[in-house]
Amino acid sequence: MRSYDHPNLFNFRDLGGYTGTGGRPVRWRRLFRSDSLSRIDPADAASFTAVGVRTVIDLRRPREIARDGRVPEFPGLAYHHLHPEHAEWEDAPDHDEPSDARWLANRYLDIAYTGAAAMVAAVAVIAEADNAPVVVHCTAGKDRTGVVSALTLGALGVAEDDIAEDYALTAGATGPAMAYLRRINPEIAKMPERYLAAPAEAMRLFLRDVHGRHGSVRGYLLEMGLPETHLTALEEHLLEP
DSSP states (O other), rough: OOOOOOOOSSSSOOOOOOOOGOOOBBOTEEEEEEEEEEGGHHHHHHHHHHHHOOEEEEEEEEHHHHHOOOOOOTTOEEEEEEOOOOOGGGGGGGTOOHHHHHHHHHHHHHHHHHTTTHHHHHHHHHOOGGGGGEEEEEESSSSSHHHHHHHHHHHTTTHHHHHHHEEEEETHHHHHHHHHHHHGGGGGSEEEEEEEOHHHHHHHHHHHHHHHHSHHHHHHHHHHOOOOHHHHHHHHBBBBB
């Protein structure tokens, strides 16, 4: 089962099931991605805690947390705020780029490089078996979360097309999520449409750029400072034997 029924979460899903290194599947119920967990309320609490999450990685900016709050403090839940430094999208230098996919891929490269310390720290948390199950989230669960998910799956040997397909699943959550957000913040309606897009090609372009610069996702993570022992640990607990 890839998606779960949480009434106020629209982009919560399991990253298990994809084929990784050596044909070994990624284990189910070990790593999840989500939109903002600050929206969990009593309607979500039972279904969320039933998943057995031990660790939350929150990628949002400090002002987003101040505005919306953080995940409720469930017993035994560890919380990591790992904010990737990156430019505001409104300040992007390439707003005249005609391709939404290329423009989004450029934003993801900014997250991966300007925010490299947070990306590496997030993968390091995911690599620790005792932290699982882990949920990674930002606000929409598409962009910052998409980069961490792509880097983790890529390090596990999951195919580029599968990673891009997982990223594109967010498109199905955009309508319900935006309807919810517009009810509580009408200013959301002014957001440019390309900010909301999730074309698979954007993730393919991002991954190809990373591969071109570093040879592989693993190469990127090692060059950005992740110890190789963490990559080994990642495979040991996230891939089926």
